Amino acid sequence: MTETSLAVGVAIELRDIVKRFPGVIANDGVNLTVRTGSIHAIVGENGAGKSTLMKTLYGAHRPDEGTVTVNGVEHEFRSPREAIAAGIGMVFQHFQLADNLTVWENIVLGDEPGSWWALGSRTARAKIRELGKRYGLEINPDSLVGDLGVGQKQRVEILKVLYRGAKIIILDEPTAVLVPQEVDELFNSLAELTAGGATAIFISHKLDEVLEHADAITVIRAGKTVGEIDDPNTVNAHQLSEMMIGSELPSPETRESTVTTDVALEVTGLHISLDGIERLRDVSFKIHRGEVVGIAGVEGNGQAELVQAILGLEHLDAGRVTLFGDDITKASTGARRHAGIGYIPEDRQKDGMILSFSLWENCALGHQWQEPYGDGRWIDKDGALGRTEEIIREFDVRTPGSTVPALTLSGGNQQKLIVGREMTSNPKVLVASHPTRGIDVGAQAAIWEVIRQARRAGLGVLLISADLEELIGLSDTLHVMFDGRINATLNPKEATPALLGTYMTGANGADRD
Amino acid sequence: MTDANETTTLDRLVKRFGPNVIAPALAGIIAIAVSALTLLLGGHNPIRAFEEIAKVLWSADSFVLISNRAAWYYVAGVSVAIGFKMGLFNIGADGQYRLAALFAAYFGAKADLPPILHIPYVILIAVVVGALWASIAGILKVTRGVNEVISTIMLNYIATGLTAWLLGNYFRYKTGTLLSATKSMPVSARLPNLDRIFEAVGITMSDTVALQGFIVIAILVGIGYYILLFRSRFGFDLRATGLNPMAARSSGINPKRMVLITITLSGAVAGLIGMGALLSDPQHFKYSDQFPLSLGFTGLSLALLGRNHPVGIALAGIVWAAIERGTQPLTQKGFPQEIGKIMQGAFLLTAVIVFEVMQRRAAREAVREAAAKASIQLEGAPA
Structure with missing residues (x-):
């Protein structure tokens, strides 16, 4: 026709x-x-x-x-x-x-x-x-x-x-x-x-x-x-x-393993109940330096609570969180971020940035107490502007400048700015919740590359994603969450989307570690 | 690039001068129109009324009186604005400053110190009392979740009762008159007035008015507020929490701590409000039944009108004081005195509305411009 x-x-x-x-x-x-x-x-x-x-x-x-x-x-x-x-x-x-x-x-x-x-x-x-x-x-x-x-x-x-x-x-x-x-x-x-x-x-x-x-x-x-x-x-x-x-599909695959034996972050026996419902049941795992730990699962099976537990945003009913051996279970969110936990939130506009703040202020957000954004007491605007320019350049944020409000950026560019600000602050552990959701393939590939590079340099990453290809491709270890529990632990080399899907709906997997 | 929106004269003016100039100007025009209409409806000649107002305002005395009053208002506005910036409504500035002034007046008058220590001593008492009183609302909010609007309103009532009781029973200076008042501040605790500045430039003031030394304190409060807000990390945290509490929390800012500190700080500044009357105004120099009332509520209006900005609040305070001063003698000329309140109300309402409208337009415009610029960059980049 x-x-x-x-x-x-x-x-x-x-x-x-x-x-x-x-x-x-x-x-x-x-x-x-x-x-x-x-x-x-x-x-x-x-x-x-x-x-x-x-x-x-x-x-x-x-x-x-x-x-x-x-x-x-x-x-x-x-x-x-x-x-x-x-x-x-x-x-x-x-x-x-x-x-x-x-x-x-x-x-x-x-x-x-x-x-x-x-x-x-x-x-x-x-x-x-x-x-x-x-x-x-x-x-x-x-x-x-x-x-x-x-x-x-x-x-x-x-x-x-x-x-x-x-x-x-x-x-x-x-x-x-x-x-x-x-x-x-x-x-x-x-x-x-x-x-x-x-x-x-x-x-x-x-x-x-x-x-x-x-x-x-x-x-x-x-x-x-x-x-x-x-x-x-x-x-x-x-x-x-x-x-x-118009060209070959970029692949999230990571080639060589960089997993070390040093434990960067460890959670043990996490329990969270909200409104009388158990959202997190006895979740335990380790993230080593140089390791990407992926969490698969249908949304609403405890992933959000897990992130909140690690960042200290939600009260724990039981369990322990340690960062390089230090017990941070009781530490405030600020102390945890200070200790080197980078965070890419799931909902960037709600949790990740302040839309009416300028780009440089948004870059400072979460790092305002440290160089180059300030000294803990004062904000260093020049330092912040310099770093922001750097992020804009290196992470290809499309913006007319670093003083425009964040609401003028498209979603993908906002996400690149957030990723840039977290990565340039040299985190020791990165909690990345859906880091490439809703952004174009070019930016997606760039963010994958950033995560890979940081992993090579010894970063421990917790990756939560709905994109199973991304999870399988980037992770060194894969946990599947169902109903607040870790339902299965897989080697990504053996995982397929279909297999993950089975566990995501609640089928029980014998832990193969 | 197609531009569907036609640009109006207003848009062009806003573009040229910015919404920060145009919005208050427009609000002023509307407020004058509303007042004129009210006068007209009441059977008065608005032009004659405005002539009277202009005549009163155009004098050195008026300049001094407006500055004096604006300084009080300014400190009240800043006190409230600190809370506003974080989304906290400190309705309680009123009770905070009255209680603070009472304690400062009583203990200040009792002390015998050289001026260099006496003035800071009195101010310190006021700041501490204001801060402590306000912190009750903060503690209730972070520990019990009590809304600060409710608690500060109730604390205002308690403050009213408490000051009356303390003044009547414990802090009253027995003079034999019926007036309930503390002892007058000794000279060592009074802020020197600024008339010498006028003398230096050859202007002689009438004996009845003097430029109050409190103006210096107000200016310092303003500078401090600006630095705190836009230069310090605390100010950054405060603004971030006010604009997006969720993002602020994720970034590591402790919201409870921020609430407590901010309310307390707001109360500390509120404690200063009464120092204008207590340390700088010859009509007072003591806490009494006639101590100025409701300054905290005026502060609410001014913070709103001045967009919580250190300069904006100052301009708002001046306008507020000028309207009061200008309409004061109208009664003697047969005009209703309420016209001042009407003008203030109309000004506040229209300014808030016009600002909001312009803010939204400006935001849309910014998005459009940024997108246009970004797309120019895009053309060179691979798709």
Whole structure:
């Protein structure tokens, strides 16, 4: 289908979409043709413009140029409401569900059946059951959403858009939060959906699953469509990755082992309970100098609490933390950071920086008591500016200067600044929580390289990541956390994403140390 | 680069002078308009009223009186701003300064010291009492989680009762009059006035007014505040905690310690507020039933108006004092006296709103500019 013949069977056609943001052209002539009843994958690296494109399609913003055609009719969506009216629904990566409501309540929220004095709960339940049966998305409408697992929550999200009559469903990185087994279930549901006449579009950068499950693939690079593949059997992962990045895929793999026998950080028997729930149960491990210890696990299985325990941000019910043999269990966060624990927080804007502070002030944050940022009593602005310039240069932070507020930087550049500030302060142990989340491949490779170099120089690293390839590639030792415990300990050389996935869902692994 | 936003005259003015000049100017214009409208509605001639105000303000006496009063207000504003900078609302500056002034007045008048020691001695008592009183709210907050707004308001009431009781029963100097007052400060404890500066440049002041020596203390407080805030590590920690407590905590700043120190420091500066009247104002020189009230609350307004900035609070204090001075004689001319309060209120409200609006515009503009500059750099770099 080379001509723009609006033949029957084309659900969506985007032509020459251009979307500019301040300083960035996110989409620069994207074309997309999606057949009705197909599972269509959109691949591209982080920052390629996939999400921007999907937001255009979903009416979250309007493109500066180009046309959006749905089922042969040209549309100009001014809001998501209009997109829903045209039969397009979006399932976001981060679920937008109320934990304290039931499944059916969540689904009808904002589109409640019945009259103003009575909620049509029976109608709603019946409709949800029927949708579930038809598309293989069965779920009990009366379960509390807070009790559901991630995979089931995603089902609720999909049902939510189906309930609103969507025939075209967009899923933004739907597999990012799922373990491999749940991924298979998701694609089974999508297959049923499309068999029933619906169309599914999903965004991903995991090439294997794209090749396995998609009926067609569109590759986006730097805001442009660089490949439209109607038959995935004609390409392999290697070709796809070349299209995606225009070159070889960088690998996080570390070559030679630099693990020493000196213990840098040791935690023993950590227990944390919050609101009566045990978040951390008897967690013990060691990080040696020159070792990267990776923590795999589905989010919310105690990783955040582990980080807080090491940094002294959360009260320990039991356990011990030692740094180079010194007991720091009772030490304050400040004392621990002073002693050489570097920290790259999971949520950079919440925990890692102060958005209205200038870059140099943000670089000083967490190191304000030490050279070159000051002497403990006074802040040395010149020293801080000098170091900030250095970080900007060495870590390729794209900014007009070191005195602009941090909120003017893009997320990736903010992350590079944080990594730079931690690494230039010569930490002895680095706690890195999702250090490459949401940043482009170039910056990702740079951060991997920084971690590798520091590891060679004797740094002990605790790496927490949702990117299994990153974990397997960078770690010297891998622990899998499940339900607050270390569920399995693996040698990364023997680990595969599938194996990790098994442990991440709670299967018990005999510790092989 | 397409620029969808058309630039208005206001945008251009803001760009030229910055929001720090335009926002208060705009607020001033609006405040005058609101007051004029109020006068008009009340059947008064606003132009004549403003003529009167201008006439009163345009004199050396007014200059002195405004400076004197602004100095008191300034110290109050800084005291509150220290807390504000960290997101703490020290509503209790009012009780802190009154209690501090009472103790300083009583023990200061009892002491017999040379001026070089006497003045610092009195000031030290005030600072310590203010700090201790404020630290009660700090301790309640860090140990029991009591919101400092609630506790400081309640501590104000307690301070009112406590000062009345102490003054009536223990600290009162028996003079035979009905006035409850401490003994007047001895000369050795009084701050010298600054009239000699005027004499040096050949201006003779009327005998009824004198430029208070407390102004020097206010200026020192301002300089100290600036250095603390923008040069010291403590100030860095304080600003960081105020803007993002989570990030501050992750960076190793101890939030509880910061809360305690900041409230105490705020109280210490609050202790100085009353020193203007006690050590520098011939109408007082003692703590009595007539001691100036509510300065702590004025401080709240001024910290807000001056954006917690050492210079901003000073300007706000001057405007505040000038409005008070300018509208004071209006009653004698048949105008309602409340017009001063109306002007102050309108000024405060509009300034806060206009500032917020401009701040947001400026932030958006900064993001846009930074992105534009960064993308220029990007063009040379590989994608």
